Amino acid sequence: MRARTSPAQRDTGAAHTASAEPFDDVRDDTHNGTAPADGIARSHVASIRRVTRPDPDHAPATPDTHRTHDGHDPHEHHEPLGPDDPLAPLPFNPYKGNRGVTRAWHALKNSLAGFRVAIREESAFRQELTLAAILLPCGVLVPVEPVSRVLLLGSVLLVLIVELLNSSVEAAIDRISLERHELSRRAKDFGSAAVTVALCICVMTWALLVGPLAWHWIASFI
Template identity: 85%
Template sequence: MRLHLSDSHDSADAHEPLGPDDPLAPLPFNPYKGNRGITRAWHALKNSLNGFRVAIREESAFRQELTLTAILVPCGMFVPVDAVSHVLLLGSVLLVLIVELLNSSVEAAIDRISLERHELSKRAKDLGSAAVMVALFVCVMTWVLIVGPLVVRWTGHWIGR
């Protein structure tokens, strides 16, 4: 026996009413989501650059990691390794910046909600900090595994002369 739409409840009746807590309720109008195409890309670029400015001005950890990036990226480009190793070296450094930006955004959102001490706020901030630590570990491990053997070889040749 096939069930036709007309045999069941009217489609509007199947899921009424749509309250504010209903996951199928339409989202409220967002004036910031109306851009399309090049206009959207332009606004996204402006917002991204503004995010970098805020991170540089307000986040000391981001400034420290940006300094590390300014040192490691040129070094990583000139290390005599294959293309995949270059991508791993540079990608591991950029990963640290990405995770730091996400951590800073979590901290800002938590602080926006409330500056009072709360266990869940502490947990969110600690988890973000742990994510940065993991990204830093990945960066160090990548550089040690790829550049470490080259450094050992170079110093062996230099000392052996």
């Protein structure tokens, strides 16, 4: 026979359950084989949980006006990027502050200074510049097609360009350290190899385009 509970006991159990916190867990004694003493108290706690815990799926959607179109909050604070971070902005360079015509004027002065230093300090550049002083007028006067003329002049200028780049690499390596190191020697050898390739291109271009003309000119006098 089921035991009946008195009204006083039901009032006491209801008052005790109502005083519990909304998020307190209610122990279920069914796993011990005993049913809860009062089913009204459990339904009351369940109703409190439904009121205090709104369903996120049915919650009203409120527009978030503080976020941008990509979902980021503009007022959100981020940690500053360190100097080693690849996304960190580059430090201010005082030599890059010029713009427009002023920048072009300073670039021209720096280029002329580079030519002066190369002529004064680099013997290889002086030799190649002497060769260019001979070949460039010949490339202008030789009777060839315009495309061939551009190839003749460009091959000579290519040698000067590569030699200047090689000299800049050597100067940068000497600025870092003057000691003998395998990587320093390798970098300088790479630059020298590039100059050799440019010289080979120049010789090959002139031999293929001007060689037949020179042979016919020599054969006409023999």
